[in-house]
Amino acid sequence: KSTGFGAEFRRFSLERSKPGKFEEFYGLLQHVHKIPNVDVLVGYTDIHGDLLPINNDDNYHKAVSTANPLLRIFIQRKEDADYSAFGTDTMTRKKNVLANVLRTDNHKKKPHIVISMPQDFRPVSSIIDVDILPETHRRVRLYKYGTDKPLGFYIRDGSSVRVTPHGLEKVPGIFISRLVPGGLAQSTGLLAVNDEVLEVNGIEVSGKSLDQVTDMMIANSRNLIITVRPANQRNNVVRNSRTSGSSGQSTESSLPSSTPNILTNFLQGEEESDEEDIIIEDSGEPQQIPKVVRTSESLESLTQIELLHESTQNGFLPSSEINLNHSAGSISMEYEEHNPDHKSLEDGTIITL
């Protein structure tokens, strides 16, 4: 990729007491992100919200020991890195920092890209929550954001056999009925025909009609998390294969609880940033919504990798989490008009607020 990293968000755990050496950690990061030959700059946010670098054993240990409990690590490609972002109050004054960064465009020589645009950090579809789910179930995240691929699947009514206090009972269920070739579902291999849909974004589908489930899935289509009982039970992810980072696809967790509520809250918190609406302020003639907002000022998001440092019994972390912190604020077309000498960023994008 030319401008930055693709979406690489990893959540993994470290033992607080034995953090190891910086070199090992650096290697681990490169391994986790599959970027063995790329020089990167590693930073973290301390308890005060400052963005501080990690480049030797000392500040690495400091970072691990102060993590509370989540250690957010930021990785930037060295050549793209913006050193001015480091410093005190970087997080709390994020907007200002970024605004400064952006405003100073004029007296900087090279096109100033602090961190790649959000779409470059596209999260990927994955299997999640392996540890909190029964082995027969699979929770799948289909991340539509930023791809042109259709989700590409159909659902149907069907019936499944459940174990109930009254013995085996046939109950109505919702199943994957068809995959569209080249769609997200088919190309990621995460869903298969005849998988039974159990939950949509943490909400059980039992008792809901096909149309209801369809509406729920479409409403969540930008960040769709489906819990299925795969038709083929032989490919289940085997639990306790703790080769953390070995499979970029699954992140493990030891959170004992699997109550949907936790997931729901968890997802809700996360959702706040997953989709936002475009607002165009305009004092000019009526015009169409541009598909791509040309803008000279965009408040970029710091993309972060959150390292949850939780002192759970085996030191593993609850689940992967993606956190795109979009800055709030509106894009003002007026500014652009009044400042024609502003340079546009290369990455035209739909600005989300």
Add this chain to the structure above:
Amino acid sequence: MMKFRFRRQGTDPHRDRLRHDLFAFSKTVEHGFPNQPSSLAYDPKLRIMAIGTKSGAVKIYGAPGVEFTGLHKETATVTQMHFLPGQGWLLSLLDDNTLHLWEIYQKEGCSHLEETRAVGLPGRPGFDSANCSPSITRVTVILLKSACDVACLGTEGGGVYFLALPGLTLLEEKTLFQDEILQSVPDDYRCGKALGPVESIQEHPQDPSKLLIGYSRGLVIIWDQTTRTVDHLFLGNQQLESLAWEHSGKTIVSSHSDGGYMVWAVNSSCQKTQQPVRSTIPYGPFPCKAINKILWRTCESGNPFIIFNGGMPRASYGDRHCVSVLQGQTLATLDFTSRVIDFFTVQGTEVAEGGFENPRALVVLVEEELVVIDLQTPGWPTIPAPYLAPLHSSAITCSYHISNVPLKLWERIIGAGEQQSPRLSSATWPINGGKNLAQEPTQRGLLLTGHEDGTVRFWDASGVSLKPLYKLGTANIFQTDCEHNDSLNQAGEEEWPPFRKVGCFDPYSDDPRLGIQKIALCKYTAKMVVAGTAGQVLVMELSDEKSEHAVSVATVDLLQDREGFTWKGHDRLAPKNGPVAFAPGFQPSVLVQCVPPAAVTAVTLHSEWNLVAFGTSHGFGLFDYYRRNPVLARCTLHPNDSLAMEGPLSRVKSLKKSLRQSFRRIRKSRVSGKKRVNANSPSSKVQEANAQLAEQAGPPEVEMTPVQRRIEPRSADDSLSGVVRCLYFADTFLRDAAHHGPTMWAGTNSGSVFAYALEVPSQEKFSERAVEAVLGKEIQLMHRAPVVAIAVLDGRGNPLPEPYEVSRDLAKAPDMQGSHSMLISSEEQFKVFTLPKVSAKTKFKLTAHEGCRVRKVALVSFASATSEDYAENCLACLTNLGDIHIFTVPGLRPQVHYGCIRKEDISGIASCVFTKHGQGFYLISPSEFERFSLSTRNVTEPLCSLEVSRLQDTSCLSNNFTATPKLPQANGTHVPRSPEANHSPADSDRSPEEHQAAFSPGPADSPNSSMENPLDTTGDITVEEVKDFLASSEEAERNLRNASEDEARPAGILIK
């Protein structure tokens, strides 16, 4: 039925208490005309009338406001109903051959209707009684003796059975079989054939021991019950349809299948009568259809009335639905637009001197309306009904509710309505039993319905009975194919029979383009906007004077310069040239026509700024109706959207759509699973054809297999994404936080919101300066769901008041100091944004959480039941599943939700309209609005009492009273109970003993059965329901105690 579920942290006890004080759901009353009526009954003593329907509903009406609704447990047609006069008891017969006894009883000062007893009568149509005698077969006629102690049942097999009332036990020794009759019939008449089913049983008007019994073959007898002998034989040879006594008992009249009737003299001297005194076929000499029912009413002032239905010449008028009224030489053939169900006459309560009946009025129930004819005024004019309004006289296309109508506007509308239909009859409404105990409505509510034929009807929706106030027609300003006020009412001088059109039900629309789509009315200035199917937007003003003026026409091109679109739909409606005469009432001043002429999908009005905004599937426009010029037009089409051009709104498709709707109507009407009784009637043939056509013409399903759904996010180029769904005016902060001003908002099907800042000149300068609109903001909702509603909340979180509300001291001024916020409801979520800087404050993702989509929303003010001056503004939302959810505003915290409409009832959900104070209406059939209440304080329900004087001791019945606030809805949402066979038609090969058993109360009458009612209606049991249940069983116990006390009292007491 009611589901409470407090989601999230609903543990705050204070909030919980408040919720209980604010919200309560109930379906309170059904307005309009019962769908598919099937039977009629009248109690001359209590002066109340009952209508039964094909879905098993029983509705009782007396004086306006006196209403009772009941629903049989089975969804079966109510084929007959009979009052026990003065008793408050009603016997109903269903077409599954079960008899049900209903009782109007008194509780806490109010009367209630309840089914108290049911018995099953074994036997089905076609059941061969000869093989299995004695057997109760299918009941054909019922007579309740005037002493109210015995019911006589005539059957298909020809037997007559007697049931003791009110216990409904068979009096076996009284049973009268045909064999007994045949013994007294001469051999030559007998000729080996059975007499056929019993067609009529009538009690002798003077001597209750004598019964007039008529058999299908034509034999009529007078049977003396005390002596068990045949008093008299009338040896008719014409197939019999019905019988009636002349009041003195000296004459009888019989009607026949050949369209004739015969008058017979009852001569006590001889035992047999061979020939009638008179035999006529009124509409002969060509073959005529049967006369189904005939009445003979004596009249002091002249000849007796002979009133009958049917009998029309088969070839020329066989398709007419007529009731003929004949008095001496005067004949009126009342011509109805739908099938005659039944009719009765209303007499004075006491018989006049000389034994004259002197009928005051004739009440005719036809399939689609109720018509009352004043028989005492020459010319027999109709008496306008105070209820049972035929809402569907033309199909309802939209509805709109206005609360708190100012008295002045109210009076002007009533005035306009009175001038429209001068009262022809001075007679008062004759069916006026009972007392309305409900409080006078605290405020005037106006319900407006738009119709397919271009009319807008104004209804008084303040109280229990929905009264028609005024009817506005918009067709007269357009050139349409056929003229209105056509020949229907002008009966030709020499025409025979002398038809007279009565009633107002007119199912045919001349031009579908006239259909009304949207209505907006300003109650302070009496300005109204009415918008229709062909893109017509009419700005109207209320005028008390008639006028003749030309309507100024303006066209607004909503496509702007968008290239590549050609409209393939219907043409615009051509306005009439020159001045048009308008009656007092709402008169159009400006006609705005959208180009292309697609149906208007949204309309709003701001009378203070003289602006009207309208939207179609192509875009929206803003029009200054003071200066009569367009201010703004904006195309909302997406370049890839080709469907909008030839889509479902084009002429061909709209025809299909209306066919589909009528098909749906038929389907709906067949909820009971019963076939129409007369499938041959022309209207049902037309409907059947329509249904077939609709099936053929219907677009192919998008999915190949119906049980498969594609999961894809919405994209910008989905079809019809440009449809404008809502428009809104607000005085708020759009551009900066310091200055507020007029704004207009528009939301589309694809989740776009456009906000314009308006430059509106001050009142004095309206004529000098033009209004200007400047685009302020565009918001694209990322989830792209259709925007259902937009509202601006003031600094205190309250919705902005309507125009003129503040300046007339009718509302608190909005808080312009604090920051305003904007509430956008899409089909999937609610969001509150700050203003003027648009950033999301709160949101609730309904679809993501519940799997349901928003259909209707309204900001509703809920008043607390406990504290007089506490009220809260909330968001009420109806979903595609028929549930109603209530959310706080602007916090968007879910409060309660209730199941209201069946999710299959799409037209019911689409028709729902909320009022400002927590009530609502939705159509349960094409002709009925169900009224519901979400508020604890604002409830409009029937509250009435009926004074009943019981002749019988009621104790045997009183073991089973349960408190049911309101029975399940009569139409549409009826859920058949579990088939516990409590009185299913029993097998035909039962022994007599078993039949006896069948007459004893079924399991439904056991005291335990009260448990079934509250519990089986819902899956979720809540504390409230348990309380209700406990209350109801306590009630049952109390009743039981009362009943035993009653036993001690003498019979014939007055129970109030």
